[in-house]
Structures are given as structure tokens and as C-alpha cells.
Amino acid sequence: MAGRNTAPAEGGYLTTHVLDTARGIPARGIPVTVDRLTPDGTRTRVAKAVTNEDGRTDAPLLSEGELVPGCYEIVFDCAEYLQVCAKNCVNDAEMDFFLREIPVRFAFSGANGDKSHLHVPLLLSPFGYSTYRGS
Secondary structure (H helix, E strand, C coil), X not given: CCCCCCCCCCCEEEEEEEEECCCCEECCCCEEEEEEECCCCCEEEEEEEECCCCCXXXXXXXXXXXXXXXXXXXXEECHHHHHHHHHCCCCCCCCCCCCCEEEEEEEECCCCHHHCEXXXXXXXXXXXXXXXXXX
């Protein structure tokens, strides 16, 4: 089509969402960091946030244009959240918690201009987790 811009976007943006699947609620108060990784192993912190009452961050982890092609790692520091949940457990107040930090390493190619929003949610329980490329 004439006049239609088909070039990929300069950069995308990154969001996350943490759900506590054991309790059926959003996981609030979880610190989240994002590092950009280079092929030589250099790690650069590009974002830091904490999940709100909806289990999301108040703003995108990386704003429009900040998510450029490359390798990234999100780390969800869920230790304190899970420790508090374990202490509040009615059936077993001394329940140990298994997970501490959950790293999720992913690549962003920037090849799909219409897919410049990358959403990386975390489904969390005391003894396991799942993640996926969301929308």
C-alpha cells in the first residue's frame, strides 16, 4: 500500500504483571529489576520497580523506545513476599518458602514493528512459577 510505513519501530516497551496463583490475587510489593546483557557478559541495569496492588508496575519497566533489540533479564525478588505469605498461612505458620529470586532471561529482536510491546508476566506460587510472552 502506498504511503504505509512498514519499517520496524525504533524500539518497544516492556511491562510485567505478577499473579499469586496460590492465593488467587495480584502479588504486590515485589521488587523487579531489568538488566540488559551483552554478548561479552556485561550487565547494565536499565530498570527497577516494585509491583503495586494490581501486581503491575506503576509505569512500564522500559518506556516506548527504550526496549531495543538485545538480551535482557528480569529478576523478580519474591523472597520477602513469599516469606510474609508463609507466616500468614493459617494451616502451617512455620511453612518454609522455596523461591527467592526468579530470573527470566529473554531476547527482543525488534523485528515485528507491530509487536513492540513486550509483556513478561509471572505466575507465582510458594513452590513454583511460570512465565510466558504475554500481550
